[in-house]
Every structure is written in C-alpha cells, then in structure tokens.
Amino acid sequence: MNKPPPTNPPSRHADLTAPFDRLPPLGDQEAIVEVRGIEAAYGGRVAIEYIYCHFPARTVTAVMGPSGCGKSTLIKILNRTLELTPGAKVRSGAVYFRGRNIYGPDQEPMTIRKRIGIIHQRPIVFPMSIQENVLFGARFHQQIKGVSPRDYAEFHLERVGLLDEVGDRLSEPANRLSGGQQQRLCLARTLANEPEIILMDEPCSAIDPVATQRIEDLIAGLKREYAIIIVTHNLSQARRVSEHAVFMFAGRIIEAGLTKRLFAEPRTELTSNFISGRIG
Amino acid sequence: MSEAPSLPNRQAILVDRAFTVLAWLLGATGIALPGVIIGFLAVRGLGVIDWAFLTSPPGGFPLGQAGGIGPALQGSLALVGIGLVVALPLAVGGALFLTEYNRFPALARIVRFATECLAAIPSIVYGLFGYAILVVFMSLKISLLAGGITLGLVMFPLILIGAQEALEAVSWQDREAALSLGVTRAYVVRRVVLRQAAPGILAITTLAAGHAFGSAAPVLFTASVIFSRGGLGLETPVMTLPTHLYFLVGEALSFEHAYGTALVLVGVLLIVNVLVVCLKGALRR
Numbered sequence: 001m002n003k004p005p006p007t008n009p010p011s012r013h014a015d016l017t018a019p020f021d022r023l024p025p026l027g028d029q030e031a032i033v034e035v036r037g038i039e040a041a042y043g044g045r046v047a048i049e050y051i052y053c054h055f056p057a058r059t060v061t062a063v064m065g066p067s068g069c070g071k072s073t074l075i076k077i078l079n080r081t082l083e084l085t086p087g088a089k090v091r092s093g094a095v096y097f098r099g100r101n102i103y104g105p106d107q108e109p110m111t112i113r114k115r116i117g118i119i120h121q122r123p124i125v126f127p128m129s130i131q132e133n134v135l136f137g138a139r140f141h142q143q144i145k146g147v148s149p150r151d152y153a154e155f156h157l158e159r160v161g162l163l164d165e166v167g168d169r170l171s172e173p174a175n176r177l178s179g180g181q182q183q184r185l186c187l188a189r190t191l192a193n194e195p196e197i198i199l200m201d202e203p204c205s206a207i208d209p210v211a212t213q214r215i216e217d218l219i220a221g222l223k224r225e226y227a228i229i230i231v232t233h234n235l236s237q238a239r240r241v242s243e244h245a246v247f248m249f250a251g252r253i254i255e256a257g258l259t260k261r262l263f264a265e266p267r268t269e270l271t272s273n274f275i276s277g278r279i280g
Numbered sequence: 281m282s283e284a285p286s287l288p289n290r291q292a293i294l295v296d297r298a299f300t301v302l303a304w305l306l307g308a309t310g311i312a313l314p315g316v317i318i319g320f321l322a323v324r325g326l327g328v329i330d331w332a333f334l335t336s337p338p339g340g341f342p343l344g345q346a347g348g349i350g351p352a353l354q355g356s357l358a359l360v361g362i363g364l365v366v367a368l369p370l371a372v373g374g375a376l377f378l379t380e381y382n383r384f385p386a387l388a389r390i391v392r393f394a395t396e397c398l399a400a401i402p403s404i405v406y407g408l409f410g411y412a413i414l415v416v417f418m419s420l421k422i423s424l425l426a427g428g429i430t431l432g433l434v435m436f437p438l439i440l441i442g443a444q445e446a447l448e449a450v451s452w453q454d455r456e457a458a459l460s461l462g463v464t465r466a467y468v469v470r471r472v473v474l475r476q477a478a479p480g481i482l483a484i485t486t487l488a489a490g491h492a493f494g495s496a497a498p499v500l501f502t503a504s505v506i507f508s509r510g511g512l513g514l515e516t517p518v519m520t521l522p523t524h525l526y527f528l529v530g531e532a533l534s535f536e537h538a539y540g541t542a543l544v545l546v547g548v549l550l551i552v553n554v555l556v557v558c559l560k561g562a563l564r565r
Contacts, residue, residue, distance in 0.1 A: 081460045086452075114462030124457035127475045136471070137461030186457075193461055 038093035062242035079116035117190035123182035125174035180211020325539030344533040355518030362428025371439035399437035404497035411501035427503020442484025496522035
C-alpha cells in the first residue's frame with residue numbers, strides 16, 4: 001500500500017488565520033525540521049509570530065523576505081542560537097527536529113547547536129590558526145578520533161575547497177585569509193562538528209561575487225548530505241540554490257513551497273510584489 | 281556657459297590652518313614633556329650609573345652618599361611581582377564575571393562605580409590601610425608580603441576597569457559564533473574572548489604595575505626600610521626605589537644618587553613598556 005504524502009500540521013492549529021495553518025506541501029521528502037506556532041520577541045517587541053513550516057532533508061530551502069522581516073530570527077530559532085542574543089526569547093511554539101521538540105525541558109541547547117550548525121552573515125574567524133579554527137568545535141565535542149588533528153582539519157578544508165589554497169599554511173592565523181576564504185573556513189569549522197543540518201544566515205552578503213559563486217557551488221554539493229536552510233534577501237540566489245522557499249514578511253510566513261512554483265505562480269499579492277522587486 | 285568654480289570660504293581655511301598649527305603645537309608638547317624629563321634625568325643621573333650602582337647596597341656616611349641601589353631595585357621588583365600575583369587573578373576574574381556571567385546590569389554598574397572610587401583613592405590611604413590591617417591587625421609586620429599585598433590593592437581597581445573594557449571590546453558576534461558551535465561559555469571565554477582581550481589586559485596591567493613600581497606611599501609604612509643588604513624573604517622588609525629616592529632627597533644625602541635612582545626607576549618602566557608593546561604585537565599576530 002502506498003504511504004500517503006506527508007501533510008502539514010494537524011487541524012489543532014486551525015484557530016489561527018489562514019494561510020498560516022495550512023502551508024502548501026513542500027514535496028515528497030521527509031521533513032527533518034518542523035516548526036509549529038513559534039512566536040519570538042526581542043525585549044517586549046514581537047519579531048516573528050504564527051510560524052508554521054517544515055524543512056525537508058537533503059534539500060536546500062531558502063528563507064526569503066525583505067530586511068527586518070524575521071528571516072534571521074527564524075533560522076536562529078532552529079538551532080537555539082536566538083537565545084544567545086541578549087533580550088531575545090522564544091515565547092511559544094515548538095521546533096521538532098527528527099520528531100523531538102528542541103525546546104522541550106530535556107533538551108540541552110549545546111547538543112542542538114552541535115547537531116544543527118549555523119554559518120553567520122559576516123565570516124567570523126577566531127584568534128587562532130587556520131587549523132585550530134577548523135578544530136574549534138570538533139575538539140570540544142571530541143570528534144577527532146582515530147586520525148591526527150591535522151588530517152581531520154585537512155579533510156574538512158578539502159570539503160570546502162580550501163585545502164589547495166591554505167594547505168601549506170595551516171598554522172598561520174586565520175585572519176590573514178580573504179573574506180571569501182574566511183567564510184569557507186567557517187563552513188569547514190561547522191562541518192568539522194559533523195552536524196545534521198546546516199543553517200546559513202545570508203552567508204554571501206559580506207563577500208564578493210566570485211567568492212559567492214564558490215559558496216553556492218559548495219551548497220549544491222553539500223545538499224546531497226545535509227538539509228540546508230539558507231536565509232537570503234537575494235532573489236536570484238534563492239532561485240539558483242534552492243528547491244524549496246519560504247517567503248516571510250513583517251514577522252510572518254506569507255507563502256512557502258517549491259521555489260520554481262513560488263517564483264512562477266506566487267499565490268499572494270505580497271509574494272508577487274516581492275519577487276517582482278516592488279517590495280524588499 | 282559654465283560658471284567659474286566658486287572660491288572656498290577664506291575664513292574657514294584660515295580657521296582650519298590655525299587649528300592645524302594648534303594641534304601640532306599641543307601634540308609636540310605632549311611628546312616633548314616626557315622627552316625633557318627623561319633627558320634631564322639622564323644628564324644629571326647617567327654619570328653615577330654603572331653595574332656596581334645597579335647591584336650594590338647603599339654605602340657611605342651618611343648612608344646613601346656612596347654605593348648603589350641593588351637592594352632597592354630588587355625590593356621594588358619583588359613588591360610589584362607579589363602585587364601582581366594578588367591583583368591580576370582577582371581583577372581579571374572580577375572583570376570576567378561582570379562581562380561574561382553577570383546577568384544583572386545594575387550589579388555591573390554598582391561594582392564599576394565602586395571600583396572607580398577605589399581607583400581614585402590616594403595611594404597614601406592604601407598605605408595607611410595596609411599598615412593598619414596587614415601590618416598591625418594581621419601581624420604581617422613591615423614586610424615584603426604586607427607591601428606586596430598593599431601594592432596589589434593599588435593595582436586591583438585599575439586592572440579590573442581596564443580588563444572589563446578589554447573584554448567588552450570583544451565583539452558580541454565573536455561570542456555568538458563560538459557558542460553556536462555547541463561549546464560551553466567557559467570554553468569560549470578561554471579560547472576566544474581572553475585571547476582577543478589579552479593585549480588590552482596586558483596594556484592595563486603594565487600601566488598599573490608601572491604605577492605601583494613608582495609609588496612610595498603604599499610601601500612607606502608597609503614594606504620599606506632605609507637600608508637593606510639585599511636578599512628577599514616574605515616576612516622581611518625591603519628597600520624600594522621610590523622610598524630610597526625619597527630618603528636621598530628628603531635628607532639631602534646625595535642629589536647625584538637621587539637622579540641616578542630616578543633614572544633607573546624611569547628606565548625600568550620604559551624597558552617594561554617596550555617589552556609589552558612587542559608582546560602585544562606578537563599576541564595580535
């Protein structure tokens with residue numbers, strides 16, 4: 001008997017206004033992360049609310065929207081890094097990662113952050129060597145087993161295409177690298193943690209077009225192994241790299257679905273205005 | 281027809297020139313002042329400085345007219361060393377608590393205010409406090425230990441304020457990026473925050489140590505004696521450079537030796553500062 005395709009959150013959330021309770025199905029992949037009714041605030045100001053969505057495994061999902069619409073807030077909620085921002089708080093709702101609520105009382109934020117890695121907008125390298133940057137989290141989580149730290153670092157630098165460029169100067173300070181190289185180093189550092197999902201918060205906004213191209217190529221390769229959720233305000237980038245897309249506006253999800261469909265047949269006027277460049 | 285380019289405001293240009301000249305003059309004064317002081321000390325004091333002066337105890341009659349400053353140099357360095365052992369962990373620990381762990385901004389403000397008050401207390405008051413509490417009440421006697429702890433108290437507020445500022449200068453995004461990798465706060469503090477703040481903490485520690493090295497008042501009643509043959513013990517009193525200078529000038533024993541002593545005092549501070557600048561450069565790399 002054929003299994004029915006996965007559906008969206010059940011009707012117990014139907015008290016919320018449409019379309020927030022019934023998002024279009026994202027496709028036939030299994031959802032690795034599911035967000036149910038999240039509301040988050042900075043101090044007393046609500047940043048995002050009525051958030052329901054899910055993210056499939058081994059797929060790139062773009063979170064799009066104009067500046068300040070809550071895209072970054074949403075992805076930081078997915079790995080419990082929002083609470084690192086002073087005053088920021090998830091007020092209600094749940095995020096299910098492989099079926100378990102990461103905001104449940106038995107969940108340890110550090111474990112979640114290790115399993116769901118994040119790349120930030122500005123590449124941030126730590127004041128240590130290139131090799132030690134790669135191993136920063138891996139050493140803490142005791143990931144390096146059976147291989148030398150150098151081999152472990154080289155393996156992950158190879159994955160982001162940096163080994164050829166920096167292989168002979170792993171002991172040099174990481175801040176000598178270019179912006180694009182630093183961003184790939186940050187990606188290698190996250191990969192070295194052996195996460196299950198990679199979140200990217202506008203990873204190309206602070207780097208040049210050539211470096212952006214390299215990051216996009218890496219995303220295309222990495223999606224075979226990971227679910228990638230990328231925040232971008234760059235429509236062309238969303239179109240190029242993602243299969244699924246979520247469009248946010250003023251702290252709410254307006255529309256979600258296959259990227260091709262969302263661009264070709266937007267179902268709301270706001271989405272239509274956004275993808276045509278009239279807002280954003 | 282295009283208009284001729286308008287002439288810039290003549291008055292504004294004159295004011296700008298006057299401001300530039302004034303800035304140069306004031307800047308030059310700032311550079312010249314330490315230069316003149318060190319130059320003056322060098323002219324008057326360089327003649328007496330040799331290896332024997334730096335290593336031998338004072339001699340002659342009245343004492344101080346001959347001989348050297350060996351025990352005083354030794355004593356001053358030891359006092360600052362003990363002071364640092366006391367002040368550095370306390371101050372950096374306090375600053376770490378306030379910047380990394382404290383969740384109550386009001387507490388940070390109160391501690392900061394109290395520390396600033398502490399830093400503004402005249403050093404002679406520290407001397408009196410050290411004498412009353414350490415020397416008399418705690419029976420440490422006039423000793424290297426009592427003087428070292430007193431100097432530690434002098435350095436503590438300066439280092440705490442400077443370390444707090446150095447730690448606060450580390451960007452919040454650096455901490456966020458590190459914590460996002462699922463590591464503990466202590467790991468981030470140890471491997472990222474303290475490394476970033478190290479040059480700043482080092483700079484303020486040097487400044488505080490220099491201030492303590494040249495202070496006579498805190499050690500006057502707690503550690504120093506007029507004469508010592510050298511040799512250090514925690515429970516024994518020591519000679520110090522600033523108090524030796526004070527006695528030489530106060531009793532009009534030998535102005536030549538006084539200038540020599542002052543030059544050594546300033547010279548040690550200069551050497552330490554240069555070394556710290558090099559170390560800071562190395563840390564930044």
